[in-house]
Amino acid sequence: MGSGIIEGRMTAAPDGEVTVFLIGMRINAFRHPRSWWPVLRAMPRMLKELSRDGESGLLGYRLLFGGPRVIYSVQYWVSPEKLLAYASSPEGAHRPAWAEFNRRARAGRGRVGxxxxTYVVPAGAHEAVYVDMPPFGLGAATEVVPVGRRGEAAAxxxxxGERRG
Known part of the structure; x- marks a missing residue:
């Protein structure tokens, strides 16, 4: 098939718990790029930093557009502790970007939001199916296996059955 497509029905197979982090921005005033452009530029910088650091805890991510005003990232982390450690680290790109955002937000009076x-998903409390797809979402962040290895049905x-039993 090409393009990295994996034929058949596959599912994500993370090893244990996974933390899903959604983060984004909304441009409230297009005519004021000085308010929102730095916010827009900060996320790719942070994701690049995290992707280079094998110990960061970031498993994978995808940048998405939610219409003309909203840009966000779906991120998969090994744990909430790793996510919070990055957010509070004085060495990483996050703290200076957050300080800059707060400074501009005060001056910009609502021009960018x-x-x-954050969702902490226990092992076995997720479900995914990818049919004739390249690795995507949680499957790209962890691994994909044939659906039959984790069960043919979503339940x-x-x-x-294990939780109800």
């Missing part, structure tokens, strides 16, 4: 959501992959 930021948001984040089996979510370990619902």
């Amino acid at each position: 930021v948001w984040h959501e 089996a992959r979510l370990s619902l």
Whole structure:
């Protein structure tokens, strides 16, 4: 098939718990790029820094557009502790970017918004199917295996029987 496509029905197979972190920005005033351009530029810089550091805890990510005003990243981390360690580290790119955002946000009076959501997903409490796809999402961040290894039905992959039993 080409383009890295894996034929058939595959599923994600992370080793244990995974932390999903969504973070993004919303451009509230397009005519004021001095307010939002630095925010837009900061995320790729941080993701590059994290990707180069094998100990950072970042498993993988994808940058996405949620319409003309919203840009966000879906990130997969080995643990919430690793995510929080990066966010609070004085050595990384995050702290200076966050300080700069706060300075510009005060001056820009609502011209750009930021948001984040964090989900800690226990082992077996996730379900994914990729059909004739290249590695994507959680599967790209961890690994993909044939669906049958984790169960043919979504309920089996979510370990619902084990939790109800």
